Amino acid sequence: VKDMRRWMCAMARPGEWVVQPGTSHVQPPLTLATEIIRSHIFRCLHKELPYVLQQRNLAWTPLRNGGLRIDQQLLLPPKRPGGPAKKSTRNIVESRLPMIGKAARQDLTEAFGRQVSLFLTLGTIGPADELNL
Numbered sequence: 133v134k135d136m137r138r139w140m141c142a143m144a145r146p147g148e149w150v151v152q153p154g155t156s157h158v159q160p161p162l163t164l165a166t167e168i169i170r171s172h173i174f175r176c177l178h179k180e181l182p183y184v185l186q187q188r189n190l191a192w193t194p195l196r197n198g199g200l201r202i203d204q205q206l207l208l209p210p211k212r213p214g215g216p217a218k219k220s221t222r223n224i225v226e227s228r229l230p231m232i233g234k235a236a237r238q239d240l241t242e243a244f245g246r247q248v249s250l251f252l253t254l255g256t257i258g259p260a261d262e263l264n265l
Contacts, residue, residue: 162192165202165240169250172236173206176228181221184209186257199247202240207257225254 151158159167166187174182191203206229208222233252240248 161244162189164243165189165192166204168239168243169204169232169236169252172232172239175235176232177225181224184221185225188255190253195249197247199249200240200244201249201251203251203253205253205255207255209257222254229254 166189170182170187173185173187177185186207188205188207189203190205191201193201193203195201206225208225211220211222229252233250236252237248237250240250
C-alpha cells in the first residue's frame with residue numbers, strides 16, 4: 133500500500149483537481165452499491181461462480197426512518213442437463229447468500245452513512261438477461 137501511495141503521489145500533476153475536495157467517490161450510489169455487493173460475491177464464492185452470476189437491481193427505497201432498503205437479485209445461469217454429479221451451483225450460492233448479505237450490508241451502511249437493509253434473492257438468467265435487455 134505504501135509503495136502504491138508513493139507512486140500515485142509521484143504521478144500526480146500540479147493544477148486544478150477535477151473532483152471537489154471531500155468527495156470520496158464519483159460513482160452514482162446505485163453503481164457503488166452494486167460494486168460493494170459484487171466485491172462480497174467474489175470474497176464468498178470461489179472459482180468460476182462469481183463470473184457466472186449477474187446482478188439485477190430490483191428496488192432502491194429510502195425509508196421514513198432515514199434508512200435505505202436495497203433489493204437485488206443474483207441471477208444464475210439455467211441448469212444444464214447432463215452435467216457432472218456435484219453440489220449444484222444454486223445450492224452453493226444459497227448457502228453463502230446470508231454471508232454475502234451480512235458483509236455487504238455492513239459496508240453499505242458505512243459507505244452511505246445510514247442504516248441499509250439489503251435483501252438478496254436468487255433468480256435464473258432468462259433470454260432477455262442474456263441479451264442485456
